Amino acid sequence: MTDTVAQPTADAKAAPDTMAWDSGLRRLMMIYLPLGCFVLILLFPFYWMAITSFKPNAELMNYKDNNPFWISSPTLAHIKHLLFNTAYPRWLTTTMLVAVGSTTLSLIASTLAAYAIERLRFRGSPYVGLGIYLAYLVPPSILFIPLATVVVQFGLFDSPLALILVYPTFLVPFCTWLLIGYFKSIPYELEECALVDGATRLQILRRITLPLAVPGLISAGIFSFTLSWNEFIYALAFIQSGANKTVPVAILTELVTGDVYQWGALMAGSLLGSLPVAIFYSLFVDYYVSSLTGAVKE
Amino acid sequence: MSVTALSTHGAMARQPSWLVRLFDYKPFLIVMCLAPAIGLLTVFLTYPLGLGIWLAFTDTTIGRRGTYVGLENFQYLLTDPLWWNAVFYSVVYTGVATFGKFALGFWLALLLNNHFPFKSLLRAIILLPWIVPTVLSALAFWWIYDPQFSIISYLLVDVLHWRSSNIDFLGSPWPARFSLIAANIWRGIPFVAISLLAGLQTISPSLYEAAMLDGASAWQRFRYITFPMMMPILAIVMTFSIIFTFTDFQLVYAITRGGPVNSTHLLATLAFQRGIAGGELGEGAAIAVSMIPFLVFATLFSYFGLARRKWQQGEAND
Numbered sequence: 001m002t003d004t005v006a007q008p009t010a011d012a013k014a015a016p017d018t019m020a021w022d023s024g025l026r027r028l029m030m031i032y033l034p035l036g037c038f039v040l041i042l043l044f045p046f047y048w049m050a051i052t053s054f055k056p057n058a059e060l061m062n063y064k065d066n067n068p069f070w071i072s073s074p075t076l077a078h079i080k081h082l083l084f085n086t087a088y089p090r091w092l093t094t095t096m097l098v099a100v101g102s103t104t105l106s107l108i109a110s111t112l113a114a115y116a117i118e119r120l121r122f123r124g125s126p127y128v129g130l131g132i133y134l135a136y137l138v139p140p141s142i143l144f145i146p147l148a149t150v151v152v153q154f155g156l157f158d159s160p161l162a163l164i165l166v167y168p169t170f171l172v173p174f175c176t177w178l179l180i181g182y183f184k185s186i187p188y189e190l191e192e193c194a195l196v197d198g199a200t201r202l203q204i205l206r207r208i209t210l211p212l213a214v215p216g217l218i219s220a221g222i223f224s225f226t227l228s229w230n231e232f233i234y235a236l237a238f239i240q241s242g243a244n245k246t247v248p249v250a251i252l253t254e255l256v257t258g259d260v261y262q263w264g265a266l267m268a269g270s271l272l273g274s275l276p277v278a279i280f281y282s283l284f285v286d287y288y289v290s291s292l293t294g295a296v297k298e
Numbered sequence: 299m300s301v302t303a304l305s306t307h308g309a310m311a312r313q314p315s316w317l318v319r320l321f322d323y324k325p326f327l328i329v330m331c332l333a334p335a336i337g338l339l340t341v342f343l344t345y346p347l348g349l350g351i352w353l354a355f356t357d358t359t360i361g362r363r364g365t366y367v368g369l370e371n372f373q374y375l376l377t378d379p380l381w382w383n384a385v386f387y388s389v390v391y392t393g394v395a396t397f398g399k400f401a402l403g404f405w406l407a408l409l410l411n412n413h414f415p416f417k418s419l420l421r422a423i424i425l426l427p428w429i430v431p432t433v434l435s436a437l438a439f440w441w442i443y444d445p446q447f448s449i450i451s452y453l454l455v456d457v458l459h460w461r462s463s464n465i466d467f468l469g470s471p472w473p474a475r476f477s478l479i480a481a482n483i484w485r486g487i488p489f490v491a492i493s494l495l496a497g498l499q500t501i502s503p504s505l506y507e508a509a510m511l512d513g514a515s516a517w518q519r520f521r522y523i524t525f526p527m528m529m530p531i532l533a534i535v536m537t538f539s540i541i542f543t544f545t546d547f548q549l550v551y552a553i554t555r556g557g558p559v560n561s562t563h564l565l566a567t568l569a570f571q572r573g574i575a576g577g578e579l580g581e582g583a584a585i586a587v588s589m590i591p592f593l594v595f596a597t598l599f600s601y602f603g604l605a606r607r608k609w610q611q612g613e614a615n616d
Contacts (some may be wrong), residue, residue, distance in 0.1 A: 031409055031412050031414065032414070034405070034409055035406075035409050035410075035414075035420070038402075038406050038409070038424070038487075039420065039423060039424065041484070042423075042424055042426065042427055042484070042487065042488065043423065043426065045427075045435055045438040045439060045442065045484070046426065046430070046435075046438070048438055048441070048442060048449060049434075049435075049437075049438040049441075052441065060447070061447060063447065063452050063456065068449060068452055105338075106338075108334060109334035109335040109338055110335055112330075112331040112332070112334060112335065113331060113332055113334070113335035113336070115331055116327075116328050116331035116332050117332075120324060120327060120328050120331065122324075122325075122328050128332065128336075132335070132339070134597070135339050135343055135344075137537075137541060137593070137596075137597050138343060138347060138593075139541055139542060139545035139593070140545075140547075141545035141546075141547050141565075141566035141569070141586065141589065142347075142350060142545065142566075142569075142586040142587070142589055142590065142593075143343065143346050143347065143350065143586075144570070144574070144586075145350060145353065145569065145573040145574065145579055145582045145583045145586055146346040146347070146349040146350035146353055146583060147342065147346045148573075148574060148579075149349065149353070149358075149579065150341075150342070150345065150346050150349065165338070165342060166342050168338045168339075168342070169338065169339060169342045169343040172335050172338060172339060173339070176335060200318060200321065200322040201321070201322055201324070201327055202321050202322070202327070226429060229431060230430075230431040230432060230433075232431070232432065232433050232547070232548045232551075233547050233548065233566075233570070236551075236570075237570070237574050247431070247434075248431045248432075248433040248434060248548075249433075251433070251434065251437065252433055252437070252551075252552055261441075263441050263444075263447075266437055266441070267437070267438065267441060269434075270434035270435075270437045270438060273431060273434050274430040274431060274434050274435075277429055277430060277431065278426070278429065278430065281422075281425075281426070281429045282422070285418075285422040285425075288425065288429070289421065289422075289425070289492060292425075292489070292492055292493060292496075
């Protein structure tokens with residue numbers, strides 16, 4: 001069992017040859033057709049979002065004369081409106097600040113914690129690890145009401161600092177578990193060598209463990225960034241003034257006005273708000289996949 | 299490696315500071331390393347959790363310190379049809395959405411486990427719904443569900459001529475409920491598919507070879523090899539999925555805000571409406587606390603899933 005787990009990719013490559021039971025047509029019907037449907041359905045909302053944000057209003061509200069799946073006269077009016085008539089740039093910078101701040105904070109906290117739990121092994125370290133894992137199972141939905149009173153007590157209500165401090169509650173457990181798994185994969189002998197050579201524990205962490213754990217740190221970092229960029233309920237509950245809102249909250253509360261929805265502007269806002277994480281994602285796809293699956297397998 | 303270690307050793311021997319020695323003292327180092335994480339989690343997670351349970355037994359409102367009222371909030375909730383409605387919809391939402399996500403996600407994972415060109419690109423594209431902020435994709439769904447200009451209605455009415463009138467997705471209770479569930483399934487499929495795919499790739503092909511030699515059919519191979527081997531990871535992914543679907547907030551808040559006539563409130567959105575928007579912190583906290591028994595149940599489920607995994611793989615693999 002353990003041997004095969006160690007080299008799953010090599011074995012998986014061999015698998016289809018040994019199970020070559022399907023003819024070309026059958027393969028088309030059983031694999032490519034359903035896959036195509038899945039991709040179509042999973043991507044359609046994004047296509048619709050993108051195409052709506054470049055359509056002029058006249059085309060948006062008239063399906064009889066235009067093919068709704070295409071744009072006959074694309075316009076940048078919605079994006080221009082968003083950038084120059086609303087506080088959108090401000091929301092973007094606030095979101096960026098919050099995401100970067102909370103990611104940095106939780107990376108530092110969870111690297112140290114994971115190192116202590118996995119490498120400084122002390123009595124009860126598995127229980128601390130389990131406790132942090134359990135913290136991940138506490139959803140924000142049951143915490144936001146008492147947290148709102150805590151935030152008010154600290155005088156942080158309506159301040160992005162509140163979000164930077166609160167987001168680690170769901171980022172730290174995740175990153176710690178990811179990094180514990182990562183530290184486990186680094187041979188302990190390397191550290192023993194350094195210990196024998198007289199390095200201090202902090203030197204070992206800084207010069208040996210951390211450089212070897214860089215892929216794990218990148219995974220944890222981009223994941224935290226995405227999670228804090230996407231966070232909604234805390235940002236909705238703790239931020240009141242329009243200028244301090246994060247992008248997801250601001251689009252929903254500031255752009256949805258009155259009974260006639262500005263679909264063009266709303267979709268343009270959604271598109272622009274999704275782009276940073278989408279670009280980030282396209283640069284680090286492999287890290288996302290490995291951290292997602294790593295976190296589940298741990 | 300040894301060169302750097304040796305040089306640092308030399309540097310240390312020259313100036314052995316008490317600070318360096320303090321940071322090399324293991325118990326101190328452990329405390330220092332754990333302090334930031336444990337501190338953050340205690341102040342912003344454990345304390346609020348306790349505070350939330352305390353608030354549920356008080357009549358606190360925004361701006362007024364409450365007094366202990368015992369079980370009054372819960373007694374009120376038990377007589378409140380809106381709360382029962384939210385419990386009912388939360389259970390239906392979780393049940394149907396989880397079933398949909400896992401059926402479709404497992405299918406997608408099995409499809410992705412085959413070999414075809416551009417596999418990694420496809421895998422990357424499929425995760426997109428999970429990466430993009432939920433509220434923003436929920437807005438896209440809101441627009442797709444528009445009563446007048448819904449693209450689905452357009453397809454069914456004007457292109458395929460299957461219906462004569464537009465579908466009123468969000469205007470009446472049951473269509474609105476299922477529209478939200480569909481959006482949730484859409485968002486959940488990628489996570490389930492990609493994590494189950496990781497599980498599928500750890501199953502040894504020799505098991506399938508042995509089964510094929512014994513003449514097992516495709517269905518039998520799935521039923522007696524794939525499914526049992528996937529049980530542990532299924533249990534974990536499902537626990538996560540159930541917890542975060544049951545306590546979902548964003549989709550419902552973005553698309554319907556609990557309407558029409560409060561029919562699509564989940565417990566979380568009801569708690570927000572009463573606690574933050576309505577200012578009744580005590581009552582909102584009681585609604586939030588009423589989700590806890592369900593979450594405990596889901597966590598126990600996860601624990602036994604993990605225990606089973608240990609037993610299956612032997613002690614050596616931890």
